[in-house]
Amino acid sequence: MQQDAHEFLNFLINHINEIILAERNQSTLKLQKTDGTKEGVTCNGTLPQSQNSDPTWVHEIFQGTLTSETRCLNCETVSSKDEHFFDLQVDVDQNTSITHCLKCFSDTETLCNDNKFKCDNCSSYQEAQKRMRVKKLPLILALHLKRFKYMEQYNRHIKVSHRVVFPLELRLFNTSDDAVNPDRLYDLVAVVVHCGSGPNRGHYISIVKSHGFWLLFDDDMVDKIDASAIEDFY
Structure with a gap:
């Protein structure tokens, strides 16, 4: 497969975060060396994991939190598990919208047969219902439409080319009951589009909003387009 834009986004965000943590590590070690203290430094000269895992501005801007809620159908006990994300990955269906994709992402799933849930309260595997909710909304939301x-x-990857209606403004409805600022309204500021019939051919273009105007970037070509023309690209 050709280089994937989603993979590059993840690489870039993680690499920037690693650089920030490395610089923070060096600054702390220099400060401790200057004042003669060694508290909080491990034997190999690095900061403890707790300090290395402190949030950076990358987390503050891009990181959100999902909560997985699982309800045992035998004892009705609900268990929750949180996980962080830098982007939401949603499946693409035919004749759909991004709102529908997000709804499917949070649809209730029944765990049964060979996929039963191990309930701690029952101390056994039980049928259960599971759903995903957004617990913490990121300042900047990155949505990944899973087109590959x-x-x-066919024993290969194909491209799902169904059109997806995408609004210029989006409010997430699949939030948890304890979500902070659940009514946050997102404005569309950029779209990265794969042009081509399959994952092994084609290239990417990007559409970016800058100073109130929409710009289309296609290799070394930059064109100004109307907002109404954006939907033609996806």
């Missing part, structure tokens, strides 16, 4: 899908009957 592995098809077992």
Whole structure:
């Protein structure tokens, strides 16, 4: 497969975060060396994991939190597990919208048969219902439409080319009951689009909002476009 824009985004965000943590590490070690203290430094000269895992501005801007809620159908006990994300990955269906994609992302899933849930309260595997909710909304929300899908009957990846209606403003509705600022309204500021019939060919273009104008970047070509034309690209 050609280089994927989503993979590059993850690489870039993680790499920037690693640089910030490395610089923070060096600054702290220099400060401790200057004042003669060694508290909080490990034997190999690095900061403890707790200090290295302190949030950076990357987390403050891009990181959100998902909570997985699982309800045992035997004892009705609800258990929750949180996980952080830098982007929300949603499946693409035919004749759909981004709102529908997000709804499907948070649809209740029944865990049964060979996929039963191990309930701590029952001390056994039980049928359960599971759903995903957004607990912490990031300042900047990155949505990944999963257009590259592995098809077992073809033994290869294919591109899902269904059109997805995408609004210029978006409010997430699939938030948890304890979500902070659940009514946050997001304005569309950029779209990265794969042009091509499959994952092994084509290239990417980007559409970016800058100073109230929409700009189309296609290799070394930059054109100004109307907001109404954005939907033509996805």
